[in-house]
Each structure stands twice: as structure tokens, then as C-alpha cells.
Amino acid sequence: MSEELQSGIVKKFLYINRRAPHGTNYAQEGLEVALIGAAFDQDVAMAYLDDGVFQLKSGQDTKAIGTKNFSATYRALGDYDVKLVYVERESLERRGLSEDDLMPLVYEDEDDDWEEKPLIHVVSAGEMQKIISESDVLLNF
Amino acid sequence: MTLEINGQSFETDEEGYLANLSDWSSELAEAMAQQDGCDLTENHWEVVNFLREYYDEYQIAPAVRVLTKAIGKRLGKDKGNSRYLYELFPYGPAKQACKYAGLPKPTGCV
Numbered sequence: 001m002s003e004e005l006q007s008g009i010v011k012k013f014l015y016i017n018r019r020a021p022h023g024t025n026y027a028q029e030g031l032e033v034a035l036i037g038a039a040f041d042q043d044v045a046m047a048y049l050d051d052g053v054f055q056l057k058s059g060q061d062t063k064a065i066g067t068k069n070f071s072a073t074y075r076a077l078g079d080y081d082v083k084l085v086y087v088e089r090e091s092l093e094r095r096g097l098s099e100d101d102l103m104p105l106v107y108e109d110e111d112d113d114w115e116e117k118p119l120i121h122v123v124s125a126g127e128m129q130k131i132i133s134e135s136d137v138l139l140n141f
Numbered sequence: 142m143t144l145e146i147n148g149q150s151f152e153t154d155e156e157g158y159l160a161n162l163s164d165w166s167s168e169l170a171e172a173m174a175q176q177d178g179c180d181l182t183e184n185h186w187e188v189v190n191f192l193r194e195y196y197d198e199y200q201i202a203p204a205v206r207v208l209t210k211a212i213g214k215r216l217g218k219d220k221g222n223s224r225y226l227y228e229l230f231p232y233g234p235a236k237q238a239c240k241y242a243g244l245p246k247p248t249g250c251v
Contacts, residue, residue, distance in 0.1 A: 032201075035248050039204040068200060076199040079207045114214070 012043045014135035017052035021071065022062060027055045028070045030141025035073075038080040045084035045135070046077070047128065053091045056102045056120070071103070078107025078119055085119045088128045146172040158240055162196075165243030173241050177232070181241065184220075185229050191215060192242040202247040205235035 015034040021027040038044040048056055055074070062069040077085065085105060092098060105119040123131065132138065142157065143150045146169055152160035157173070159165060170189060174181045181189070191212060195203055203211065205223070213221015220226075226234035235247040 032248055035201070035204070039206060039248070070200050072198065072200045076201055076203065076207070079199075079203065079211060108214075 010041065010043050011136040012045070012134070013037050013137045013139065014045050014047055014132060016047045016049065016132070016138060016140045017055055018050040019055075019141065020051040021055040021057075021060065022065060022067060026141045027052070028068075028073075030139070031055075031070065031073055033139065033141075034082065035076065035080050038077075038082050044080075044082045045086065045131070046082065047086045047088075047131065049088045049091050049128065051091075051095075053087055053095060053097060053102075056085075056087065056105070057097070058101065058103045074103060074105060077105060081107075083107050083117075083119065084121065086128060086131055087120055087122050088125055089122050090125045092122065144169075144173070154246075156240075156246065158246055159243045162243055169243065170241040177237070179230075179237075185238070185241075187216060187220075188212065188226065188229060188234065188238045189242045192238055192244060196242070196244050202239045202242075202244040203235065204247050205233060208235050208238075208247075 013034075015030055015037075017027060017030050019026045034044055034046060055071070060069060060071040087099075087102065092101075099120065099122050102120060106116040107119055108114045109117050142153045142155055144153050144157065144159075151164045151169065154160060159169075171181055174185070179185075188208075192202065192208070195208075195211065205226075209221055209223055209226060211221075212226065215221075223234070230237040239245070239247050
């Protein structure tokens with residue numbers, strides 16, 4: 001990877017998240033790896049499918065299971081210049097969720113007087129397939 | 142690893158970052174800085190306190206680029222640039238300031 005970084009080639013990374021947020025480390029690790037990639041100026045987008053959509057649910061509380069509530073960290077995605085978070089509509093619907101149940105993630109557009117713009121884009125399964133096929137690097141968590 | 146301050150010992154990772162966030166105190170920050178030969182001025186504290194607030198809100202220690210941008214927004218462009226921050230924290234603003242703030246190593250630093 002270091003050679004690619006030195007050569008200045010920017011690849012489109014898509015981090016695909018399919019698992020529920022707590023109970024395993026996948027969600028937290030996936031988020032941290034994505035932030036690290038973004039810190040290295042790679043073009044990073046996030047995709048949430050299946051139980052992965054629960055990762056973005058607002059009002060998570062991990063007190064009873066004694067783990068760190070890292071869901072606040074999703075709000076840092078915008079600070080790391082991640083501007084695209086795709087959520088599959090069908091996955092939401094099958095779980096009785098809608099966009100209103102998700103955290104209102106935003107990024108501040110430096111080129112537009114720091115105006116806050118939404119990060120989350122709810123897309124259909126068909127659109128999600130297209131997004132996946134147009135990415136250079138896929139990482140599954 | 143452990144850090145010995147005023148007869149008390151605190152657990153740290155192999156690079157000297159506090160293992161338990163709750164062990165932190167401003168005296169501990171001063172002592173950690175002194176071990177690196179650094180006196181914490183008001184300008185240093187501004188950054189350290191900012192990082193503690195950032196961690197409180199986002200549950201991560203920000204990478205240097207994120208820190209620089211956020212400082213610029215909060216404290217003005219004359220402080221939100223790497224020259225100013227590296228003068229304060231020559232070992233790397235995010236790494237060094239996070240250590241004194243009692244936070245883990247920043248996400249996105251290697």
C-alpha cells in the first residue's frame with residue numbers, strides 16, 4: 001500500500017458493513033480502519049447493508065453490556081472527509097427501520113462556508129450494487 | 142508499562158499513553174510533559190483541553206489533519222495550521238497532545 005500512497009494514486013475504497021454494531025468487534029474495527037484510510041487521503045465511502053444498518057441507529061446505549069459506546073464516532077466521519085455513507089433501503093425496511101431512525105450524520109462543506117450537509121444516502125439494492133461495482137477496493141466488515 | 146508520578150504508578154501502553162482514561166489529571170499531564178522536557182503553557186492547554194472535549198464527544202482521538210482543521214475552526218486560522226501546532230508539540234501535535242490529554246493514540250496515526 002505504501003508504494004501506491006507515494007505514487008499519489010487515489011483509489012475509491014468502499015467499506016461494506018453487514019453486522020450489528022455490538023457483540024462483535026467488526027463494526028468498530030471497520031469504522032476505525034475506514035477513518036485511518038481517510039486520514040491517508042484515500043477516497044472513502046461507507047456502505048451499510050443487512051444488520052449493518054443497526055450501526056447507524058440513533059440512541060444506542062451500551063451501558064448494560066459494559067462496552068464502549070463507539071456510535072458517537074460515526075459523527076467523526078465528516079471530520080475525516082468521508083462524505084458518502086450509503087444505506088440500503090431494503091435492509092432498513094426488513095428491520096422495521098426508516099431513515100428517521102438513523103443518526104443525523106453531517107459533514108461541513110469547507111467550500112460552501114462550512115455549511116452542514118447530510119452524509120447518509122439511502123439507496124435501493126440495485127443502486128447499491130452499482131456503487132459496489134464502481135469501487136476500486138472493497139473491504140468487508 | 143507504568144508511569145511513576147509523585148509515588149503513584151499509572152498503567153500505560155508501550156508508547157506511554159495512559160491505559161485508563163479515568164486516571165488522568167492536570168498534574169499527570171504536567172508530569173508527562175516534563176518527562177519529555179516540555180512545559181505546558183496556556184497555548185498547550187488550549188489544544189489538550191480541546192482534544193479531551195473532542196474525545197468526550199466522538200469517542201476517538203482525532204488524526205493530526207482532523208485536529209488541525211478542527212482547531213482552525215474553533216480557535217482561528219492562526220492556530221489551525223501545522224506550523225503553529227508543531228511548534229507547540231514537536232513530536233507531532235496529535236500524538237503528543239493526546240498523550241498529555243490522557244487519550245489513546247489518535248485514530249489514523251501510525
